[in-house]
Amino acid sequence: MHQDADELEELISPDRIRARVRELGDEISRDYEGRPLVVVGILKGAFIFMADLVRHIRGPLVVDFVRLASYGSGTRSTGEVHITKDIEVDVEDRDVLVVEDIVDTGTTLRYLEEVLKLHKPRSVRICCLIDKKERRETDVSVHYVGFDVPRGFLVGYGLDFDEHYRHLPGIYRLRPGYHPEGFRPSEK
Numbered sequence: 001m002h003q004d005a006d007e008l009e010e011l012i013s014p015d016r017i018r019a020r021v022r023e024l025g026d027e028i029s030r031d032y033e034g035r036p037l038v039v040v041g042i043l044k045g046a047f048i049f050m051a052d053l054v055r056h057i058r059g060p061l062v063v064d065f066v067r068l069a070s071y072g073s074g075t076r077s078t079g080e081v082h083i084t085k086d087i088e089v090d091v092e093d094r095d096v097l098v099v100e101d102i103v104d105t106g107t108t109l110r111y112l113e114e115v116l117k118l119h120k121p122r123s124v125r126i127c128c129l130i131d132k133k134e135r136r137e138t139d140v141s142v143h144y145v146g147f148d149v150p151r152g153f154l155v156g157y158g159l160d161f162d163e164h165y166r167h168l169p170g171i172y173r174l175r176p177g178y179h180p181e182g183f184r185p186s187e188k
């Protein structure tokens with residue numbers, strides 16, 4: 001089993017995630033009180049969190065996705081965000097909830113805020129599972145936070161390293177320098 005592998009240290013168990021996602025869903029349901037929401041997940045990382053969270057939000061909502069990427073195969077942001085899929089639902093004058101797996105440097109969310117502005121939503125709030133401030137470079141205001149994690153490169157529950165580990169049920173810290181496919185000279 002991956003979760004027992006010695007390159008991974010479990011930080012947040014599947015049970016804790018389940019309980020916290022339910023709390024976030026309750027809080028969001030109360031805040032919007034039946035106001036229709038457009039919930040926008042950021043692919044790929046948010047796919048599992050999004051799927052679990054929306055099932056705890058009561059009230060009318062529609063879902064949509066954008067696909068943004070800036071990490072490539074490494075553990076550091078390239079600083080360049082690529083959008084390969086824009087939103088498809090009309091968000092003009094509507095309340096938007098952005099769902100993200102992790103806020104790290106803040107670059108991805110800052111970019112998305114600019115993209116969303118062009119679509120003229122009534123309001124935008126951000127919900128992330130993990131807020132990791134160690135490497136923050138850009139101020140972003142996140143309204144709903146699942147867990148604060150101080151440091152480390154994290155994988156599992158949607159989060160990847162070079163596309164690996166997304167399927168793991170908890171959140172794990174990856175041992176620095178480890179690569180699941182072995183040594184890679186560029187990542188020494």
Ligand SMILES: O=P(O)(O)OC[C@H]1O[C@H](OP(=O)(O)OP(=O)(O)O)[C@H](O)[C@@H]1O
Pocket residue numbers: 042043044045046068069070071072077100101102103104105106107108109160
């Ligand atoms: O705050 P930041 O430093 O911008 O980092 C956070 C973003 O980085 C990751 O996406 P990635 O580019 O790895 O794409 P992915 O979601 O497909 O894994 C993660 O899923 C967030 O979207």
Ligand code: HPA
Pocket residue numbers: 071102104105152153154155159160161
């Ligand atoms: O810690 C992380 N893990 C996985 N993907 C990420 N993208 C930004 N930070 C991280």
Ligand SMILES: [Mg+2]
Pocket residue numbers: 045071159160161
């Ligand atoms: Mg990634």
